[in-house]
Amino acid sequence: MFNPGMFALGVAVGVLGLVLLLSLIIAFAYDERTLLALAAYVSLMVAAVIAGQQFADGTGRVEDLLLVAGPAVLAGLQGWLLKNRHFTTAAKVIIAVVALASLVLLGLFAGLASPSISQIAALVWAVLLLAFHAYLMQQTWDSAGPWKWWLLFGILGGLVVSVSSLAGWTDTRQPYWPVVLMLLLQVPPIYLSLVWRSRLLNESRLRSFSAHVTDPLTGLATTGVLVERLMRVMSRVHTTPGSNALFLIEVQNWQGLLNELGAEFNEKMLLEAAMRLRRTVGDNDLAARIAGGHFAVVAQGLQGAEEVNSMATRLVVSGLRIDSPLLAGVEFKFRVIVSLLKTSKPMTLPETHEWLGRMAESFKRWPGSHRSRSILVVTEDTLARPDGPNGPNDPNGPKGPKGDSIFSFLPPMSR
Secondary structure (H helix, E strand, O other): OOOHHHHHHHHHHHHHHHHHHHHHHHHHHHOOHHHHHHHHHHHHHHHHHHHHHHHOOOOOHHHHHHHHHHHHHHHHHHHHHOOOOOOOHHHHHHHHHHHHHHHHHHHHHHOOOOHHHHHHHHHHHHHHHHHHHHHHHHHOOOOOOOHHHHHHHHHHHHHHHHHHHHOOOOOOOOOOHHHHHHHHHHHHHHHHHHHHHHHHHHHHHHHHHHHHHEOOOOOOEOHHHHHHHHHHHHHOOOOOOOEEEEEEEEEOOHHHHHHHHOHHHHHHHHHHHHHHHHHHOOOOOEEEEEEOOEEEEEEEEEOHHHHHHHHHHHHHHHOOOOOOOOOOOOOOOEEEEEEEOOOOOOOOHHHHHHHHHHHHHHHHHOOHHHOOOOEEEEOOOOEEOOOOOOOOOOOOOOOOOOOOOOOOOOOHHHO
16 A cells, blocks of 8 residues: 555655765765765764664654754854854854753753753754854855755754654654654755865866966966976987977067057957967967967977978067957067077976076077078077078078077077
């Protein structure tokens, strides 16, 4: 025959079991300790109910103790989730009073106090818990996310069931039903709250991590990513086919454009310069923003000097495009310094930072013989236009004595 009580209990067990399973899966998948704590709470409460049914004398004393312990534990969970950086004196006093009231109420029900005293103590305890929840919500009204409402709904729902049973306002045939109903009202909303909170925190961590690898304004890589790519390329220079090159780009007329357009156009200029450079580089190349009007491109797999020259020329020409809706008619005068990434041994992180910094500083020491030119090639002992006379790509041009140029920017350890 159909038993409504057993059917309802089966539904309750199914719901709690599903929440328990999902809590464990998400807790281990995303390293979310709050969901693991919720799973432990459900497991302990259910185990205590089963133990009370098996070994208690049927008076319902164990269930009464659980009805006190459940809301008290969740009040502690709410206090931990909604706490500010430091507990104020008022918060510490309220927490101490709530904890003391919960212990007193547990002692009264464990000692089988008179029903009238237990009812009054349960009501006082409920008022203290409500004051505690109201204080926490008021303190975190603007700082906590919208997930706090699901948390509060679950906590208050369980508290209502607990107080109703402890005060004798409800009567059930089985003493475990108030505990089961309390868990049904507590656990699903709190689970939704913790999942929502976890998603928001993970998104915040992802944005924080992305800020370290991607410039939030231009969308180019950051200097840290550039340095890591340089280290990786230099460590594999002898094992990868083709040529690898670093292109440092400076917007020569940056200050003039700022003076002409106004300081409020600084961000638009950065974004426009980044967009023009991004159109030039390939999918396997890395474009990064260094600082101000300085950028960098690491290109791999270039087939000889011809492709290196072509890449440098495309970078210079990209600044001349004026068909942009963002800054129509604005031309960027790009100057490019090219360094073929050839080194005999990998560089460490500090050495790569230092080398890149010295390369960027070379724009301040642009040689007078190249004032009208936009491309320079930096080698270990020469500095010249890649396609000009006497340059390193000119087979008939003379070579200067080794080490006679102040533009020897390769690290000393590679010489």
